[in-house]
Amino acid sequence: MxxxxxxxxxxxxxxxxxxxxxxxxxxxxxxxxxxxxxxxxxxxxxxxxxxxxxxxxxxxxxxxxxxxxxxxxxxxxxxxxxxxxxxLLEGEDLRQKIRGEPMSMDEILDVGVQIADALDAAHAEGIIHRDIKPANIFLTRRGTARLLDFGLAKMTGQELTSTLSAAAAGGNGGNGVAVQEHLTTADVIPGTAVYMSPEQARGEELDSRSDIFSFGTVLYEMSTGRKPFLGKNVLFTLDAILTAKPISPSKWNPRLPPDFESVVGKALEKK
Missing domain, CATH: 3.30.200.20 (Phosphorylase Kinase; domain 1)
Structure with a gap:
């Protein structure tokens, strides 16, 4: 190539x-x-x-x-x-930045505000990202955070229609709709398990609150270097997301302001 x-x-x-x-x-x-x-x-x-x-x-x-x-x-x-x-973006993704260590509060707030603004813009257009995770947040050398990869995105109220999939299915537009439905059925759970919301883990219909929960897991990891829900395999991880209360971020990082910890806790509330 x-x-x-x-x-x-x-x-x-x-x-x-x-x-x-x-x-x-x-x-x-x-x-x-x-x-x-x-x-x-x-x-x-x-x-x-x-x-x-x-x-x-x-x-x-x-x-x-x-x-x-x-x-x-x-x-x-x-x-x-x-x-x-x-x-073309030059820099590193947030996963590479964290590397198992907490970031400074200034860095967390800088990145957090930018990605929250990006999510707000997407949600205002009725778009749910459905795959918020550190690997999909890019930090440029100029200090700008970019939200990447809308490949699992879904619109509330209407679907992101596809002509490519319809063509691949033989040119029948109805087949494209069938693909869309297949991608969103309960037995197909898009996204990365450790950052899923409870409703995403259950395969339920999603709204913007799902992205907010996933963003809360990212904020937790940025501030502690640890994931809030992590089991020995995917099933145990999903069970933790559905039933467990995460350890308070300040237990891992005592320097965190109480107001920030409250924001993370609010984002990680289960329905």
């Missing part, structure tokens, strides 16, 4: 990869700027669910124009395979 020119983008180097995407630094030849190009792993291009989530990321982010949300510029295709062009 590196060295290829696809459409008007020259692929420069690989930045990273995960189960749902491979990201490269690229040069926009027309505009003379550096961007990030995100491709699906080769084995997922015929997977309707993967295509749905891939386009969902673009559609959700395209509805939002916010300084704390990673901008997606466009969807392109290479030999019929879609890829995303996004703004």
């Amino acid at each position: 590196v060295g290829r020119t696809i459409s008007h983008y020259r692929i420069l180097r690989k930045l990273g990869s995960g189960g749902m995407g491979v990201v490269y630094e690229a040069e926009d030849i027309n505009l003379k700027r550096r961007v990030a190009a995100k491709f699906l792993p080769e084995d997922l291009y015929k997977d309707e669910k993967a295509l749905e989530r891939f386009e969902r990321e673009a559609r959700a982010a395209s509805l939002l124009n916010h300084p704390n949300i990673c901008a997606i510029h466009e969807i392109e295709e290479d030999e019929g395979k879609p890829f995303l062009i996004m703004e």
Whole structure:
């Protein structure tokens, strides 16, 4: 892939990869700027669910124009395979920043306020992120926090429709709707287990409060270096999320202000 020119983008180097995407630094030849190009792993291009989530990321982010949300510029295709062009971010994600240690209160408040603002903007548009976790929060070298990866996002009241998944299913738009329904049924629980809300763990219908709970788990980890709910496997973790009360953050970090601890506790309240 590196060295290829696809459409008007020259692929420069690989930045990273995960189960749902491979990201490269690229040069926009027309505009003379550096961007990030995100491709699906080769084995997922015929997977309707993967295509749905891939386009969902673009559609959700395209509805939002916010300084704390990673901008997606466009969807392109290479030999019929879609890829995303996004703004290029330089820095590290919050998971790399924490590394099992509490952050300073100034850092916590700085990042926390920015991501809270991003979530508020998304929720105002009826978009639920559903995968709030440190790996999806990026800290740029200029000190800006960016919320990433709307691939599991869902809109309240209406769905983020997909044309790519419908095409993959043979061009029948109804099949695209079927994929959407499959992705949100109770037996499919999107998101990363340790950051899930109780209602997400139960496979229930979600609203913005689910994101707030997940954000509370991130604030807890930022302030203590520990996850509030963690079992020896996924099932024990989900049980802890559903039934357990987390240890007070100040037990791990006595320097935390009581007001901050109250905010975290409020975010982690169960229904």
